[in-house]
Amino acid sequence: APQLEPFFKQVDQLSDSFIDRLRKAVAIPSVSAQDESRPDVFRMGQFLASELEALGAHVEQRPLGKQPGKEHLELPPVIVARYGNDPAKRTILVYGHYDVQPALKEDGWATEPFELTIDDKGRMYGRGSTDDKGPVLGWLNVIEAHKKAGLELPVNLLCCFEGMEEYGSEGLDDFIQAEAQKFFKDADAVCISDNYWLGTEKPCLTYGLRGCNYYSISVSGPAQDLHSGVFGGSAHEPMTDLVTVLSKLVDSQGNILIPGIMDLVEPLTEEEKSLYPGISYSMDNLHESLGSETGIHATKERTLMARWRYPSLSIHGIEGAFSAPGAKTVIPAKVIGKFSIRTVPNMESPDVNKLVFDYIKAEFAKLNSKNTLDVWLQHDGKWWVASPKHWNFSAASKAVTQVFGVEPDMTREGGSIPVTLTFEQATGKNVLLLPMGSSTDAAHSINEKLDKRNYIEGTKLLGAYLHYVAEEPMNA
Amino acid sequence: APQLEPFFKQVDQLSDSFIDRLRKAVAIPSVSAQDESRPDVFRMGQFLASELEALGAHVEQRPLGKQPGKEHLELPPVIVARYGNDPAKRTILVYGHYDVQPALKEDGWATEPFELTIDDKGRMYGRGSTDDKGPVLGWLNVIEAHKKAGLELPVNLLCCFEGMEEYGSEGLDDFIQAEAQKFFKDADAVCISDNYWLGTEKPCLTYGLRGCNYYSISVSGPAQDLHSGVFGGSAHEPMTDLVTVLSKLVDSQGNILIPGIMDLVEPLTEEEKSLYPGISYSMDNLHESLGSETGIHATKERTLMARWRYPSLSIHGIEGAFSAPGAKTVIPAKVIGKFSIRTVPNMESPDVNKLVFDYIKAEFAKLNSKNTLDVWLQHDGKWWVASPKHWNFSAASKAVTQVFGVEPDMTREGGSIPVTLTFEQATGKNVLLLPMGSSTDAAHSINEKLDKRNYIEGTKLLGAYLHYVAEEPMNA
Numbered sequence: 041a042p043q044l045e046p047f048f049k050q051v052d053q054l055s056d057s058f059i060d061r062l063r064k065a066v067a068i069p070s071v072s073a074q075d076e077s078r079p080d081v082f083r084m085g086q087f088l089a090s091e092l093e094a095l096g097a098h099v100e101q102r103p104l105g106k107q108p109g110k111e112h113l114e115l116p117p118v119i120v121a122r123y124g125n126d127p128a129k130r131t132i133l134v135y136g137h138y139d140v141q142p143a144l145k146e147d148g149w150a151t152e153p154f155e156l157t158i159d160d161k162g163r164m165y166g167r168g169s170t171d172d173k174g175p176v177l178g179w180l181n182v183i184e185a186h187k188k189a190g191l192e193l194p195v196n197l198l199c200c201f202e203g204m205e206e207y208g209s210e211g212l213d214d215f216i217q218a219e220a221q222k223f224f225k226d227a228d229a230v231c232i233s234d235n236y237w238l239g240t241e242k243p244c245l246t247y248g249l250r251g252c253n254y255y256s257i258s259v260s261g262p263a264q265d266l267h268s269g270v271f272g273g274s275a276h277e278p279m280t281d282l283v284t285v286l287s288k289l290v291d292s293q294g295n296i297l298i299p300g301i302m303d304l305v306e307p308l309t310e311e312e313k314s315l316y317p318g319i320s321y322s323m324d325n326l327h328e329s330l331g332s333e334t335g336i337h338a339t340k341e342r343t344l345m346a347r348w349r350y351p352s353l354s355i356h357g358i359e360g361a362f363s364a365p366g367a368k369t370v371i372p373a374k375v376i377g378k379f380s381i382r383t384v385p386n387m388e389s390p391d392v393n394k395l396v397f398d399y400i401k402a403e404f405a406k407l408n409s410k411n412t413l414d415v416w417l418q419h420d421g422k423w424w425v426a427s428p429k430h431w432n433f434s435a436a437s438k439a440v441t442q443v444f445g446v447e448p449d450m451t452r453e454g455g456s457i458p459v460t461l462t463f464e465q466a467t468g469k470n471v472l473l474l475p476m477g478s479s480t481d482a483a484h485s486i487n488e489k490l491d492k493r494n495y496i497e498g499t500k501l502l503g504a505y506l507h508y509v510a511e512e513p514m515n516a
Numbered sequence: 517a518p519q520l521e522p523f524f525k526q527v528d529q530l531s532d533s534f535i536d537r538l539r540k541a542v543a544i545p546s547v548s549a550q551d552e553s554r555p556d557v558f559r560m561g562q563f564l565a566s567e568l569e570a571l572g573a574h575v576e577q578r579p580l581g582k583q584p585g586k587e588h589l590e591l592p593p594v595i596v597a598r599y600g601n602d603p604a605k606r607t608i609l610v611y612g613h614y615d616v617q618p619a620l621k622e623d624g625w626a627t628e629p630f631e632l633t634i635d636d637k638g639r640m641y642g643r644g645s646t647d648d649k650g651p652v653l654g655w656l657n658v659i660e661a662h663k664k665a666g667l668e669l670p671v672n673l674l675c676c677f678e679g680m681e682e683y684g685s686e687g688l689d690d691f692i693q694a695e696a697q698k699f700f701k702d703a704d705a706v707c708i709s710d711n712y713w714l715g716t717e718k719p720c721l722t723y724g725l726r727g728c729n730y731y732s733i734s735v736s737g738p739a740q741d742l743h744s745g746v747f748g749g750s751a752h753e754p755m756t757d758l759v760t761v762l763s764k765l766v767d768s769q770g771n772i773l774i775p776g777i778m779d780l781v782e783p784l785t786e787e788e789k790s791l792y793p794g795i796s797y798s799m800d801n802l803h804e805s806l807g808s809e810t811g812i813h814a815t816k817e818r819t820l821m822a823r824w825r826y827p828s829l830s831i832h833g834i835e836g837a838f839s840a841p842g843a844k845t846v847i848p849a850k851v852i853g854k855f856s857i858r859t860v861p862n863m864e865s866p867d868v869n870k871l872v873f874d875y876i877k878a879e880f881a882k883l884n885s886k887n888t889l890d891v892w893l894q895h896d897g898k899w900w901v902a903s904p905k906h907w908n909f910s911a912a913s914k915a916v917t918q919v920f921g922v923e924p925d926m927t928r929e930g931g932s933i934p935v936t937l938t939f940e941q942a943t944g945k946n947v948l949l950l951p952m953g954s955s956t957d958a959a960h961s962i963n964e965k966l967d968k969r970n971y972i973e974g975t976k977l978l979g980a981y982l983h984y985v986a987e988e989p990m991n992a
């Protein structure tokens with residue numbers, strides 16, 4: 041096993057300067073969604089590039105061109121970097137993003153969102169602290185601690201840090217595809233630190249994400265909105281038909297009612313089932329995050345499976361109907377229902393679409409309505425599942441055990457991180473999600489924070505991971 | 517029968533000055549819904565009062581106090597007037613309103629909305645032309661024509677013209693109740709001209725209106741909106757429950773599914789049924805007004821019955837769900853469905869409410885959801901049906917036949933005109949709805965108009981009605 045004490049000691053000694061690095065980064069309001077903040081996003085990219093260069097990395101700022109649909113704006117560059125070029129070492133490609141969600145003090149922040157503010161429990165508040173500046177700087181901290189301790193980095197490190205993640209990662213997919221056999225050519229494995237522990241105490245490794253197919257159903261009839269007094273009872277009402285069709289999609293217990301959908305789902309094996317009881321999670325955790333006791337399932341195992349490895353169907357809303365407070369006696373002429381299906385192995389999007397379209401059209405036909413129904417896919421994103429037994433994961437697991445004294449939970453996520461699949465498909469290498477922050481970090485909300493422990497021990501974890509992954513037997 | 521030729525001739529001679537009177541009225545943008553237009557509403561009231569006084573009427577401008585919820589605004593006065601005070605004559609109370617709907621050229625008007633513009637087909641375009649300034653001025657025209665022709669008005673005329681009709685008739689109900697035994701004490705019958713012919717050629721008398729009970733159903737669960745990736749499948753979703761409950765209310769063919777509702781509906785008698793075949797209306801008229809062929813029923817009789825004498829249930833929309841264009845993967849925490857039931861004899865509001873509440877709660881209970889449902893009545897307004905055989909109606913029918921050479925259709929309306937019921941209940945007298953405008957007048961829309969024929973012959977009709985109602989045998 042690697043000897044990590046000198047590295048760990050150096051991290052502890054540098055912890056104040058690492059926090060200072062995070063303070064400087066949080067102070068740059070690199071909000072990708074706001075046009076007027078675009079110069080700050082560039083400034084944040086420059087900050088990262090300068091820090092990496094000062095540490096001795098080879099850095100390139102790669103332009104992505106104009107922003108589609110906002111051609112007056114230049115997309116922020118992808119900051120790619122290489123640290124080490126030893127053919128005898130493995131090469132690890134790490135990803136993170138340096139842009140952040142919008143934040144205004146008046147949204148309800150207790151502190152200035154772009155001033156890192158540390159309370160007496162070591163909670164470091166600030167926009168981007170946990171999403172994703174802390175994890176990105178973690179990699180820089182690892183390099184610095186090795187240098188200062190006179191230690192060699194056990195791998196060649198490739199960095200890919202983007203500046204548009206919070207606004208759809210504009211341009212990134214094409215970039216990764218193009219560089220897979222160029223700048224990223226010698227990557228042996230990929231590591232992404234941009235998600236969160238399931239709870240607050242126990243680290244986890246994440247090996248799966250659900251996909252998402254998002255649909256619209258429109259029902260139209262009259263040429264314009266009608267008055268319900270004048271026409272109620274004499275015309276087919278689009279809203280009646282839409283509500284009836286939507287009610288056939290999913291029941292109150294979360295069961296998808298579209299025939300054939302569940303047949304596409306990979307059966308649960310005994311082996312997979314056995315992963316769930318050990319996971320550090322409870323029904324209280326669910327109720328806390330819901331703010332209510334309206335969970336569907338009785339056990340944590342079934343709850344986590346429902347979130348991670350089974351599909352779900354949510355109805356998001358209706359466009360075109362009366363949606364304001366108060367009362368309006370309108371018969372809307374055209375209404376569009378929106379719903380999405382979270383997908384899991386082995387649901388292929390074309391199969392899902394066919395089942396959805398056929399079923400909805402058949403249900404509508406049963407109504408004998410003279411209205412017109414249309415249903416279409418707005419967008420889809422595929423699920424992702426990696427093998428948690430890959431050497432990339434077993435190395436990370438050993439690193440967690442070394443740093444935190446506990447084996448990590450092997451988790452999946454219900455949502456999607458599309459870049460994960462892009463890296464896997466473009467490089468053909470295993471991708472590991474190795475989170476730094478905890479479930480209470482409030483990414484995307486007010487009072488986002490990163491605990492000092494998660495940042496400093498997290499930096500140790502990233503370094504330890506590089507040591508273990510450098511020597512882990514390649515089983516796959 | 518009354519000798520009306522001198523009156524009719526005088527109306528024809530004065531027609532240009534009557535149109536000029538309408539031009540002056542349309543030029544005053546008396547929009548009751550816009551705070552900044554309130555001085556114009558007062559100006560319009562003053563115009564009416566001055567014109568009535570110039571004709572020799574006794575006029576009072578009755579203040580209604582501050583506008584509830586907008587205490588910086590004074591409500592426009594009710595203009596009440598008396599013309600004639602002969603105990604030997606019958607007294608007829610007429611109602612109209614001098615405020616109008618908002619209108620902006622840029623909404624799509626082909627002409628300036630507050631400039632009366634007459635095209636070569638005699639269509640007089642302008643906001644308020646048909647709703648309701650034309651009919652209101654019709655009564656003034658009747659007085660003037662009688663005076664100029666040296667004819668005596670055959671009845672005492674009481675006027676009640678309000679300035680807040682398009683904004684909920686604030687304050688009017690209390691005023692009518694209070695004046696029923698004072699200013700309106702000697703009224704023998706009431707006539708309201710504020711609705712429209714069923715088509716464009718044949719006049720009608722209207723003897724019924726549906727009521728409206730407007731309901732909200734809320735379903736709530738989590739403490740805040742959730743991300744469907746994270747929580748989809750593990751929590752009861754309020755939107756799923758609401759859509760399911762809404763789908764149980766009415767089917768695509770317009771059948772109300774709430775048990776017991778149809779049992780409250782007055783059975784169709786053979787006599788009532790026999791009124792429908794003769795009514796001048798066709799399925800083409802329905803399709804034209806819908807702008808589509810999405811009518812439910814095959815015949816005009818069944819269509820008109822569905823609109824006039826059977827209840828209907830319309831779902832208007834959902835508050836709290838995602839209602840914008842595009843895609844958002846939200847699970848809304850609380851959603852409020854809005855629907856209303858158009859009511860008919862003999863549906864009493866408390867009975868309807870009980871059936872609605874009990875049914876919705878029972879349907880929700882079947883779902884075994886941990887979410888919370890609430891259902892309540894937002895507001896209700898009662899249906900109204902008068903006897904079309906009352907002497908008030910038979911007099912009006914004779915007047916129509918005299919002026920237009922055709923017997924009027926006896927119609928009802930699917931919507932409500934709440935002041936009708938108020939007058940009936942407060943005075944205890946028969947109320948007649950005697951429309952002046954036609955179905956194509958586009959009240960409340962862009963390019964509102966009143967045909968010259970409807971205005972001039974309509975003025976003759978109002979005058980003829982006063983003559984017939986003065987001598988019609990009192991059968992009830």
Ligand SMILES: [Zn+2]
Binds near residue numbers: 137171172205234
């Ligand atoms: Zn992120």
Ligand SMILES: [Zn+2]
Binds near residue numbers: 206
């Ligand atoms: Zn984020």
Ligand SMILES: [Zn+2]
Binds near residue numbers: 647681
């Ligand atoms: Zn009106």
Ligand SMILES: [Zn+2]
Binds near residue numbers: 647682
């Ligand atoms: Zn109106």
